[in-house]
Amino acid sequence: MSMPDRLAATEDSLNALTGDESRLYEPLLALLPVDGLSISTFGHILAAETISASDAQSFRLDELQFDLGEGPCWDALETAAPVLEPDIRERPNHVWPAFSEAIIAEDFGALFAFPLMLGPLRIGAIDLYTNHPFRLGEQDIRHIEILATVVSRMVLSRALRLSESDLVGEADTATRRAFSRREIHQATGMVLAQLGIPATDAFLVIQGHAFAAGRSMxxxxAEIIDRRLSFAVNEKQIEGSHD
Structure with missing residues (x-):
């Protein structure tokens, strides 16, 4: 099987795990040249949680970073870019002083962290490790970034599915319900245009933002339609819309 076909098959395998997200590591581990990986949520939108981990070592990697509040996953989410450490023991410990000291006793050679994002929403990270120093190839990096988008969508959908909050924005009256569908559809089209992403992802961005703000879709x-809220990075969002 060619590499493009393997990548497409991995995407299909990930999507097939909807409702069984604890196994998301399986298709990734089968494709990527690493010894273990974990998928976690943390930051301002979702609570710190390991969604999927291939082994105890991967879970421990998440645990250390959550407990210490520093490490590759935090930097990946903050910078919205991969953090690649091909020889973690050579990493200057002044960057992550507590984390660097903590992993001395752990069997890590290389660590890699890729942010989980959907549009402007920063959701968590994929952490990957090898037991010995190792450098990811450019193709591997591109593949992980592609698959991270699939995982981001699934992890956010999982959180929303499990939430008991009313995220659909439907009030008790039939009139309110009818208008809510039309307005949400219009806002979805505007976010689609702002971010250049598929309609399903644009809907998830609105839903995830509502979830994080504790408000209805x-x-x-309404704020998006009135242009009081924009997700485009080159447009200023009104701070009062989040209060």
Whole structure:
């Protein structure tokens, strides 16, 4: 099987795990040249949680970073870019002083962290490790970035599915429900245009933002339609819309 076919098959395998997200590591580990990996949520939107881990070592990697508040995954999410450490023991410990000291006793050679993002929403990270120093190739990096988008979508959908909050913005009256669908649809089209992403992802961005703000999708959609809220990186968002 060619590499493009393997990548497409991995995407299909990930999507097939909807509802069984604890196994998301399996297709990734089968494709990528690493010894272990974990998928976690943390930051301002979702609570710190390891969603999927291939082994105890991967879970330990998440645990250390959550407990210490520093490490590759935090930097990846903050910078919205991969953090690649092909020889973690050669990493200057002044960058992550507590984390660098903590992993001395752990069997890590290389660490890699890729952010989980959907549009402007920063959700978590994929952490990968090898037991010995190792450098990811450019193709591997591109593949992980592609698959991270798939994982981001699934992890956010999982969080929203499990949430007990009313995220659909539907009030008690039939009139309110009818208008909510129309406004959310219009707002979805505007976010699609702002970010250049598929409609399903644009809808998830609105839903995830509503979840993080503790508000309804209808309220957020109204702000988008009124142009009081924009997800485009080159447009200023009104701070008061988040209060």
């Amino acid at each position: 209808l309220d957020i959609s």
